[in-house]
Amino acid sequence: MARIVIKDAQGPHEVPPNEKSVFICMCELSKNQPFCDGSHKKTKDEEAATTYRYKDDGTREVVAA
Secondary structure: OOOOOOOOOOOOEEEOOOOOOEEEOOOOOOOOOOEOOOHHHHHOOOOOOOEEEEOOOOOEEEEEO
């Protein structure tokens, strides 16, 4: 079943272990789930009251404004 996930996080969540931090994806765009791959950088210019759909090729479209 396909699902639309609504997220508003624009950065990763840091999980600090003993030696090196691990960053968990919070935007759902990472190709390396559950880990952050920097894909959240695509969301920096999103408008606050607008909902976007991101396609597999990395482009986005407005779903609702």
